[in-house]
Amino acid sequence: MHEYTTKTAESVWNNCLKFIQDNIQEQAFKTWFLPIKAIELTDNALYIQVPSKFFYEWLEEHYVSILKVALTKALGAEAKLLYKIRMENTTGNKQPYTEQLPSANRSPVKTQELDIPIQNKDPELKNPFVIPGIRNVKIESQLNSNYSFDNFLEGDSNRLARSAGLAVANKPGGTSFNPLLIFGGVGLGKTHLAHAIGVEIKELHPEKTILYISAEVFTQQYVDSVRKKTRHDFIYFYQLIDVLIVDDIQFLSGKSGTQDVFFHIFNYLHQNGKQVILTSDKAPVDMQDIEQRLLSRFKWGLSAEIQHPDFDTRVKIVKSILFRDGVEMPEEIIEYVAKNVKSNVRELEGAIISLIAQSSFNKREVTLDLAKHVVEKFVKNVKREISIDYIQKVVSDYFQMDIETLCSKTRKRHIVQARQLAMFFAKKYTKSSLASIGSQIGDRDHATVLHACKTIDNLLETDKQFKKYYEDINKKFSL
Known part of the structure; x- marks a missing residue:
């Protein structure tokens, strides 16, 4: 007994860690052992604190043998390992999950004690946080291998996005393109490129944990985790990902709870050198009902547009x-x-x-x-997908002018208003960014398009004749 009294929980655990580090891969050690806190040593029982039930179950399923050997070396054959699982504070705490121990000026951390001697686990143990399509603890990437860089043809319309995607695939988390946001209209290849990046990373960096998921499924998972009171497991699961690919991020619009949890997950991944890849049908500047703090993070890396192919x-x-x-x-x-x-x-x-x-x-x-x-x-x-070219043709035909005149630099009032109408309808009927609309209609910038839309709104309220022009043209797009 005297031998044990000179030891502390921390010193015993540190000895265990030295043995474990020498016998497993470095990445596994950092992921599964560094977050653990040794908190109490009683006789031959060591109490350790782990972040979640999911974390505990993973340890017991995958590392039970090495834990047993390490603890036996440190405390003897009768050694026991007991877990305290940190539970999330449910009284409105929206901070990301941490392994922090309570201090004198904080309320005690809720814990769940599991007095379980080290033993072989039930082989049927499954990950309690189940993602649709992911049945086992092993995280499947959900990537479609049919989407690759080989069959994603390069052109002027997608060169920047494709090149950035290749750079990210070669060095995920190690370029300035983090996050990489790929945006553009329907059917232009955003999802294809996102999968292609993931497939390439999987080929070049097989040790990386990659997950492709749609923002809609992510949202549903979060809602389920709140309902089942497993929000901490939800967050910790996503902190395990090395390359997170989220498709149609604009789906988070108006969903404040999902935006909040994604904000914390994003911060954790970014701060730890993990790669985030997003797709959207519009540029960050055009996204509605997305929190400003999230939009600012989308702009940290590179926003690359895929335009209509030439x-x-x-x-x-x-x-x-x-x-x-x-x-x-x-x-x-x-x-x-x-x-x-x-x-x-x-x-x-x-x-x-x-x-x-x-x-x-x-x-x-x-x-x-x-x-x-x-x-x-x-x-x-397929006329339902109205293009900017088609809008320019309809507007120029209505005002009996050619498209060159419509896009010209002239300041004649009737031409300026026709051009502004074309920009307005392009914003209304297409998913192109303001910058893309401006570049295709007279080589203007996004500020000009924004001004045009405001001008049209004012004219519709104050000018009856102009309102008739608008209604006549608008009918042509609904035929």
């Missing part, structure tokens, strides 16, 4: 689809399809597949006439 890129995409499907098609037909389906990559692929299907089902050769028939019908059916 003609050359669309040609490359069509050829890539045809090559993938083993189909040959004359160059003039490829160029015709690429020229007339401009809205996004998804619809371009849909048009090509429709053309191949028409040719196959009707046993007709793919001719230019067939292409015109299919594209005309296809474009009409």
Whole structure:
């Protein structure tokens, strides 16, 4: 007994840590052992504090043997290890989960004592925090391996985003692109690129823990964790991730509780050199109902826009689809399809597949006439995705001017108002950023577009004739 009285809980645990560190991988040691606090030594029982029940169960399932050896070396064959699990303060504390011990001026930490001698665990033990699609304790990435950099074709419209994605994949958490926010309209390849980055990291850095998740599923998980009172497990789980990819981050708009918990998770990951990758249908400056403190963090790294593909890129995409499907098609037909389906990559692929299907089902050769028939019908059916080019055409036709005049630098009042209307409708009917709208309509900046939208709002309230112009044009977009 005298031997034990000279020891402290901390000194015994430090001896255990030295042995454990020599026998497991460095990353595992940092993740699973450094957060543990030794808090009490009674006879041959060592009490340690762990962050959560999930943490305790992971230790008992994966490291029970090494813990037993380490503690036996430090305290003898009769040694016992007891856990105190820090429970989250449920009286409104929204701070991120920590392993901090109580001090004299803090209320005591709620603990749960588990008087369990070191023993082999039930092999059926599962992670109590279950993510849909992730059945076991092992964290699956949820990545789609069909999305890769090889089949994400580079063009002027996506070069910055693709290059930044490659840089992040080569050195996750080690570039200034953290977070990397990829934004742009529907069907332009944001999700594809996000998966491609994750797939590449998995290939180059197999030791990294990667998770792809949609903001919608993340929100549902958080709501469930609040309902089940497992919020601390939820937070700790996400602190384990090395590369977190969240798709459609704009879904957090208006959800203050989810934004709050994501803010704390983001801070922890960023401060610990972990990589965060986000996608959104709009730039941070255009996001509504997202807290300013979160938006400011989105701007810490790089916001890279994927724009509508230009003609050359669309040609490359069509050829890539045809090559993938083993189909040959004359160059003039490829160029015709690429020229007339401009809205996004998804619809371009849909048009090509429709053309191949028409040719196959009707046993007709793919001719230019067939292409015109299919594209005309296809474009009409997908008019719901209104492009900035289409908006400029409708507005310029209504005011009987060409698009060059609409986009010109002239300050003539009727032309300026037509141009402002085009910007207003582009903001209303597309998901393009203000900067993207400005660059496509007269090479203006986002401040000009913002001013145009405010001007149109004022004119609609004060000018009846102008309001009629607006209503006439607006009807054309709902046909």
